[in-house]
Amino acid sequence: MNEITLKQTQEWMMALLGSQGSLEQKVIYAARQANLPLAVLAKDSLESTFYRRLNIYAAGYVIRLVECLKSEYQTLERYMGEAVFVNFAKAYIITLPSTNPSLYDLGKGFSLFLEQTRPAGGQYSSAEEVFFNLPAEIARIERAKAEVSLAKGFEGEIDEDPLILEHLSLFQHSLNVETPACLRLVKLNYPLLYLMEQVALNKEYNMPEVELNFLAFSRVNYQLSILTLEFWQFEFLTICQQESHLGRCIDITSVSSGLEKGDLLARLMFWLPSATTHGLLKVTN
Structure with a gap:
């Protein structure tokens, strides 16, 4: 078998950190993404200390990125409430993982994600429609402020x-x-x-x-x-x-x-x- 490269290992790690599902599903998905055999990085089973620690790290990785989004979208978090904001932030991070190593780009697509995932119209009262429409618009304002501060x-x-x-x-x-x-x-x-x-x-x-x-x-x-x-x-x-x-x-x-x-x-x-x-x-x- 060919020697595993550092790039493959990094791709495997990042794919696992940004994937959804159970630990087993994450490992299988990451192995396929990096073109690696399932057990190539650890001889033990999914119950091994290695995988359990990795799963804890993966959860912590997403939580840290959620905290970064909280920092950029402070008013949006207050408007949505912490629990709802965290759920949407986690979904955004997993669904659209950032490909840029800079945290500055992490929240770039958050407003579009909120717009695309808001409840469909026609099922709610006009007041509820406004309530569901505002998060994406608030996010656009807060993102603009963040971009202005660095450009x-x-x-x-x-x-x-x-x-x-x-x-x-x-x-x-x-x-x-x-x-x-x-x-x-x-x-x-x-x-x-x-x-x-x-x-x-x-x-x-x-x-x-x-x-x-x-x-x-x-x-x-x-x-x-x-x-x-x-x-x-x-x-x-x-x-x-x-x-x-x-x-x-x-x-x-x-x-x-x-x-x-x-x-x-x-x-x-x-x-x-x-x-x-x-x-x-x-x-x-």
Whole structure:
């Protein structure tokens, strides 16, 4: 029999740690994933000290990852309750095991997982529907905050004499726009910022009504900045993330938002200074 490589052993271990079922089912699954004979890593039976210790370690491994998710999604845990949150977190970890060694990526797909596993619509009252829909949306907000805290912002890049946007400057064809790497734009079906504040403080709150909500997350001097946007502002920033020429951004936004170009220019003249102050973008020559 060929010698077992370190890579095979690691694959066997990771497959076992991230699999579901009884110990026997985990061992069989891991052996198949790593292309190893069932008993190749331990001559004894599944009742051996080796496997019993490994099973304890596997349980502890999942628990530690659940604690990591708790740290990132603190408000979500309060909203769902610890027991329910832990059940969903365990299911997420086992069903979609992370392939990145960094814990930063662990919770990247949690909001999508919650959205895909929420109870099907049509069986519950409108209040219950809202209750089941909110976890995925809260998770999107908390993930955006986590990503903003680590991505690169404008710190150290802002000019000492920033460009002053005068009324006619927006008509210049030479102006460019830049958004920071940390900018996150989130479209929600509910307004949730106030509800999350109340949940974090353990205070009572009312369930929100369905209402499209647009949020921008960024940083100013390493401090989190959150701004509620109008639809046209959300469209403009989305386009600015892909296009650097201010004039083209304005033209594209005019079409996508349904605003006349003159109307859009008037709005931008008043809003761009605020957007710059909140670290959402910067305009340069």
